[in-house]
Amino acid sequence: MAEIKDPENTILIELKDGTVTIELLPDVAPKHAERMKELARSGAYDNVCFHRVIDGFMAQTGDVEHGDMEDDFNLRRAGTGGSDLPDLPAEFSKLPHDRGTLGAARSQNPNSANSQFFINFGDNHFLNGQYTVYGRVIEGMEHVDAITRGEPPASPDRMISVKVAADA
Numbered sequence: 147m148a149e150i151k152d153p154e155n156t157i158l159i160e161l162k163d164g165t166v167t168i169e170l171l172p173d174v175a176p177k178h179a180e181r182m183k184e185l186a187r188s189g190a191y192d193n194v195c196f197h198r199v200i201d202g203f204m205a206q207t208g209d210v211e212h213g214d215m216e217d218d219f220n221l222r223r224a225g226t227g228g229s230d231l232p233d234l235p236a237e238f239s240k241l242p243h244d245r246g247t248l249g250a251a252r253s254q255n256p257n258s259a260n261s262q263f264f265i266n267f268g269d270n271h272f273l274n275g276q277y278t279v280y281g282r283v284i285e286g287m288e289h290v291d292a293i294t295r296g297e298p299p300a301s302p303d304r305m306i307s308v309k310v311a312a313d314a
Contacts, residue, residue, distance in 0.1 A: 148167045148284045148285030148286075150167070150311050151169075152169075153310070153311040153312035154183075154310065154311075154312045155169065155170040155171075155172050155179060155183075156168065156169055156170065156284075156310070156311035156312075157170060157182060157183070157186060157281065157308060157309070157310060157311070158307075158308070158309045158310075158311055158314055159191075159286075159305050159307075159308050160305070160306040160307045160308075160309075161286075161289045161290075161292075161293070161303060161304075161305065161306065162292075162303060162304075162306070163288075163289045163292050164286055164288075164289045165285075165286050165289070166265075166283055166285070166286035166287070166289050166290055167283065167284050167285040167286055167311075168248055168281045168282065168283055168284070169281060169282055169284045170182060170183070170248075170280060170281045171241070171279070171280050171281055171282070174237070174239045174241060174279065174280065175237035175239065175250075175278050175279065175280035176237070177234050177235065177237060178234060178237055178250050178259065178278050178280035179280050179281070181231065181234060181260075181261070182263070182280070182281070183310050184231070185208075185210060185229060185231075185261055185308075186308040186309055186310050187310060187313065190210040190229060190261065191207075191208065191210065191261075191305050191307075191308035192305065192306070192307050192308060193304050193305070193306065194207055194208060194209065194210060194304060194305050195207065195209075195298070195299075195302035195303065195304045195305075196293050196294070196299070196302050196303050196304070196305075197209060197297075197298045197299075197302060198264075198297050198298065199293050199294060199295045199296055199297070199299055199302075199303075200267075200295065200297065201267070201295050202267055202268055203266075203267060203268070203270065204249070204264040204265060204266050204267055204270065205264060205265050205267065205290060205293045206251055206262060206263070206264040207262065207263065207264075207305060208251065208261045208262035208263045209227045209228070209261065209262055210227070210228065210229045210261045211227025211228060211229070211261075212227045228260030228261045228262065229260055229261040231260065231261075232260075233255075233257060233258050233259060233260050234250070234257070234259045234260065234278075235257045236252075236256040236257055236259070236278055237250075237278045237280065238256075238275055238276070238277075238278060239278075239279060241279040242269070242271055242274050242279075243266050243269070243270040243271060243272075243273040243274055243277065243279060244266065244269050244271075244282075245266055245267065245268050245269055245287070246265065246266060246282050246283035246287050246290075247265070247266050247279050247281070247282050247283075248263055248264070248265055248279065248280055248281035248282060248283070249263060249264050249265075249266065249273065249277045249278065249279055249280075250262075250263055250277060250278040250280060251263055251264050251277075252277065256276075259278060263280075265283060265290050267290070267291065
């Protein structure tokens with residue numbers, strides 16, 4: 147098991163193959179870290195699908211508006227929604243988009259991140275300074291690597307549950 151140094155800033159994502167442990171970086175991106183904890187605590191991320199999974203690039207999820215739907219219509223819309231909370235301002239830093247880092251998904255507007263996020267499969271340094279990095283996988287990256295690919299996948303994997311370690 148990963149050593150959890152700060153349970154209040156650690157996220158546990160249960161996937162079909164096991165648990166992914168994510169260390170949030172509130173010192174780097176405090177608003178994004180706080181939003182993830184707020185949505186996890188409300189249960190908003192539970193059963194949300196990975197709607198965009200590109201081999202060698204990243205796995206994207208977190209559309210709490212459409213991502214928990216089972217029908218094809220809503221799966222096609224997954225990735226277009228967010229939460230009912232306001233969008234977040236960009237919190238760009240010098241941290242690189244390395245394998246296992248958590249990035250805030252957004253539209254063309256840098257200040258449009260809301261609930262969606264992605265986990266990098268590899269070092270994606272072309273994203274540096276353009277997307278907020280606010281966490282990193284500290285255990286369970288093999289479970290992220292096993293997420294079904296597609297845009298959207300025909301039968302998408304889901305986050306079974308998402309919890310703050312302090313509450314687990």
